[in-house]
Amino acid sequence: MRKRRLFIAALALAGTCQPLAAQQRPDLRTMTCAQAQSLVRQHGAVVFTTGQHTYSMFVSNISYCDRNQQLFVQYGPTRDARKCPVAYECKEPLFPRGGFNRWD
Numbered sequence: 001m002r003k004r005r006l007f008i009a010a011l012a013l014a015g016t017c018q019p020l021a022a023q024q025r026p027d028l029r030t031m032t033c034a035q036a037q038s039l040v041r042q043h044g045a046v047v048f049t050t051g052q053h054t055y056s057m058f059v060s061n062i063s064y065c066d067r068n069q070q071l072f073v074q075y076g077p078t079r080d081a082r083k084c085p086v087a088y089e090c091k092e093p094l095f096p097r098g099g100f101n102r103w104d
Helices: 002-022 035-041
Strands: 045-048 055-059 070-076 084-091
Touching: 035 045, 035 055, 045 084, 055 070, 055 084
Parallel strands: none
Antiparallel strands: 045 055, 070 084
């Protein structure tokens, strides 16, 4: 009897987790440029599928970046544009803001 309850509980737990695993990333290539930009503005940060085996995160503002990162315009392939300025990406700058000073 105890094993049966454990089995039923495990089955119920597995049933609640399945919809989360079934969610997919939005495909940037199937959207228009305006739709992609609107989706990022609406959600703040979105991970898009950008190719057959690639994906990328697009952010709307600096609050999604680490302290030492900056915003850079990120382009992506959309249905109506090969190079759409969808939103931003967080990257460390090539040269720090204060410059290089070995003696600080």
